[in-house]
Amino acid sequence: MPIPSPGTRVIVPLLKKELRGVVLREHTEPIEPAFADKIRPILSVVDTAPVVTREQLALWQWMSSYYMCSLGEVMAAALPGGLDKRLTDPPKRARKALAPYTGPIEPMHDLSPAQAKSADEIETFWRSGKDIVLLHGVTSGGKTDIYIHLIQAQLEAGKNVLYLVPEIALTTQLTSRLQTIFGDRLIVYHSRFTDAEREARYKKLSTFNFQLSTNYVVIGARSAIFLPISDLGLVIVDEEHEPSYKQAEPNPRYHARAAAIMLAQLHQAKVLLGTATPSIESYYLAQKGVYGLVSLTERFGGVELPDIQLIDLKRQYERKEMYGHFSDPLVERIRQCLADHKQVILFQNRRGYAPQIQCMQCGEPPRCVQCDVPMTLHLRPREMRCHYCGYHTAVPAVCPQCGGELKAIGIGTERIEDEIQTLFPEARVLRMDLDTTRNKSAYQDIINAFANHECDILVGTQMVTKGLHFDDVRLVAVLNADPLFNQPDFRAYERAFQMLEQVAGRAGRKGTKGEVWIQTFDPANKVLQMVREHDYIALYNHQLAERQMFHYPPFHRMIRIQMRHTKQPQVHTTSTQLQTYLSQIFGRRVSAVIIPSVERVQAYYIRELTLRIESTANMAEAKRRLQEAIDQVWSIPSNKNVKLIIDIDPQ
Numbered sequence: 001m002p003i004p005s006p007g008t009r010v011i012v013p014l015l016k017k018e019l020r021g022v023v024l025r026e027h028t029e030p031i032e033p034a035f036a037d038k039i040r041p042i043l044s045v046v047d048t049a050p051v052v053t054r055e056q057l058a059l060w061q062w063m064s065s066y067y068m069c070s071l072g073e074v075m076a077a078a079l080p081g082g083l084d085k086r087l088t089d090p091p092k093r094a095r096k097a098l099a100p101y102t103g104p105i106e107p108m109h110d111l112s113p114a115q116a117k118s119a120d121e122i123e124t125f126w127r128s129g130k131d132i133v134l135l136h137g138v139t140s141g142g143k144t145d146i147y148i149h150l151i152q153a154q155l156e157a158g159k160n161v162l163y164l165v166p167e168i169a170l171t172t173q174l175t176s177r178l179q180t181i182f183g184d185r186l187i188v189y190h191s192r193f194t195d196a197e198r199e200a201r202y203k204k205l206s207t208f209n210f211q212l213s214t215n216y217v218v219i220g221a222r223s224a225i226f227l228p229i230s231d232l233g234l235v236i237v238d239e240e241h242e243p244s245y246k247q248a249e250p251n252p253r254y255h256a257r258a259a260a261i262m263l264a265q266l267h268q269a270k271v272l273l274g275t276a277t278p279s280i281e282s283y284y285l286a287q288k289g290v291y292g293l294v295s296l297t298e299r300f301g302g303v304e305l306p307d308i309q310l311i312d313l314k315r316q317y318e319r320k321e322m323y324g325h326f327s328d329p330l331v332e333r334i335r336q337c338l339a340d341h342k343q344v345i346l347f348q349n350r351r352g353y354a355p356q357i358q359c360m361q362c363g364e365p366p367r368c369v370q371c372d373v374p375m376t377l378h379l380r381p382r383e384m385r386c387h388y389c390g391y392h393t394a395v396p397a398v399c400p401q402c403g404g405e406l407k408a409i410g411i412g413t414e415r416i417e418d419e420i421q422t423l424f425p426e427a428r429v430l431r432m433d434l435d436t437t438r439n440k441s442a443y444q445d446i447i448n449a450f451a452n453h454e455c456d457i458l459v460g461t462q463m464v465t466k467g468l469h470f471d472d473v474r475l476v477a478v479l480n481a482d483p484l485f486n487q488p489d490f491r492a493y494e495r496a497f498q499m500l501e502q503v504a505g506r507a508g509r510k511g512t513k514g515e516v517w518i519q520t521f522d523p524a525n526k527v528l529q530m531v532r533e534h535d536y537i538a539l540y541n542h543q544l545a546e547r548q549m550f551h552y553p554p555f556h557r558m559i560r561i562q563m564r565h566t567k568q569p570q571v572h573t574t575s576t577q578l579q580t581y582l583s584q585i586f587g588r589r590v591s592a593v594i595i596p597s598v599e600r601v602q603a604y605y606i607r608e609l610t611l612r613i614e615s616t617a618n619m620a621e622a623k624r625r626l627q628e629a630i631d632q633v634w635s636i637p638s639n640k641n642v643k644l645i646i647d648i649d650p651q
């Protein structure tokens with residue numbers, strides 16, 4: 001058997017099992033006598049050539065050490081179908097999915113002077129050695145045209161490109177447009193593909209097996225950073241502020257933006273981060289000159305930013321000028337839009353009918369039996385659902401505690417849909433949220449129907465805010481902005497601004513100025529005023545001061561340590577022990593034991609600790625000492641079954 005090269009999969013014996021593994025490196029040092037009898041032979045070699053590149057292996061190793069998880073966990077996430085799938089012959093169905101593109105090929109748009117200036121500035125930064133550039137571009141500024149231009153330049157220079165977008169933005173609206181420009185050189189990759197479809201793409205890119213005749217651009221969601229792309233010249237991270245770039249679970253809990261920057265460094269490639277509402281962290285690094293900063297302030301085609309109206313719900317309710325959850329002026333405005341054959345988007349970031357059901361006598365909401373969160377009321381079908389674990393059950397006729405009357409509190413998208421349909425029985429209404437888009441094509445069907453004006457009003461959660469372009473939308477309304485601000489999260493204001501700015505970006509295109517109406521009980525809210533002025537810089541300065549004062553990123557790096565156990569006393573004991581250990585090492589950088597707002601999920605009690613380390617400190621050393629403390633605490637037998645989750649840079 002010839003020595004398999006790094007990146008080749010092999011079968012090895014482990015205990016009494018035979019497992020698949022990947023060759024990391026050839027070991028040439030003399031073997032220490034203590035390990036001599038522990039060396040086992042490779043049983044067989046799976047691949048005829050490596051399926052993992054040198055850069056991929058290096059990325060995996062970085063990810064495992066940075067995110068404090070095992071290399072095996074990274075490999076399982078990185079290889080389609082984990083380690084067990086063959087990566088040799090893609091099945092027929094998958095090969096069909098890779099059928100050549102036969103549609104029309106169109107030339108690129110010429111860039112507008114403002115776009116061309118931005119593209120020039122980006123390339124100038126790159127040439128001057130600033131490899132990472134943040135493009136802060138107004139919504140509808142035509143960032144995609146700039147990307148296309150820069151991609152083309154890379155392809156012509158013989159380099160390949162990785163273009164990351166949030167999963168939800170990966171619509172046919174975007175991919176068809178790119179396909180008309182790049183044709184077969186565009187490779188699409190996302191999590192809705194089957195394993196076979198993903199494998200086919202992995203295989204196609206794997207240059208060890210295939211020699212691609214041309215350079216290519218891969219567009220994909222978060223997990224596309226694991227593809228075996230060679231000769232990488234540029235990584236674009238579009239909507240870089242999007243929280244969905246962070247993998248919440250399972251390990252590796254990586255941030256695709258951070259991983260993309262690392263991947264680019266390994267390839268000595270360029271990075272472009274693009275967004276209308278930069279994350280505070282990225283903008284801070286751009287302000288400090290670590291990243292190049294390019295601002296595009298002019299909307300494409302001279303479309304003006306929408307006017308934003310704030311409606312004071314308190315006053316509307318006092319005057320009884322409300323219909324359900326719609327203020328009278330908003331109802332009138334919608335009526336006018338419909339009369340003018342214009343479309344309307346209604347935004348409410350809660351799905352279901354009502355986020356809570358409350359007893360009018362004892363005040364208690366029915367709660368999930370597995371988690372301690374209030375159940376959400378749904379009407380289609382009529383049931384109560386837990387949005388944490390998916391548990392669902394019939395709606396009780398009366399309060400299970402005291403027999404009192406139950407009332408639906410708050411508004412979800414189903415309720416908005418019902419109310420608007422009652423107000424405008426003639427209007428064609430569609431709803432877009434997690435519940436209406438569970439099957440594979442539903443999301444696309446709704447977008448197509450709305451884009452073709454087969455529907456007048458689209459009700460939806462944040463799904464409607466993501467990079468969609470509808471020419472006939474005049475009015476976007478936010479039914480209640482307040483819940484966006486009342487989140488127990490230091491990023492709540494940043495997220496609220498981003499979400500409202502993105503929602504607002506859906507209004508008005510092609511020569512008509514859009515309108516955005518935001519209903520709120522707190523029209524004086526600072527962030528709402530900033531949204532009204534489209535003033536990102538004000539938000540940034542406000543948030544940065546708070547972050548500094550309260551020791552949050554970008555000034556401190558956070559590590560969240562979560563412990564879970566079915567017995568509350570056990571998780572309490574373990575977390576207290578770890579807290580004590582960590583305090584001795586980190587002092588006040590470690591928090592007290594936190595009981596999260598949702599204390600129990602799926603029958604597991606949860607306790608958390610957060611570590612905040614100065615961003616100037618040696619993080620590797622901090623992680624090493626954290627790991628030592630964990631090893632100490634988990635060496636106590638009673639702690640063995642407590643589940644531990646470490647989240648680096650939690651979102």
Ligand SMILES: [Zn+2]
Nearest residue numbers: 359362399402
């Ligand atoms: Zn009750």
Ligand SMILES: [Zn+2]
Nearest residue numbers: 368371386389
């Ligand atoms: Zn639950």
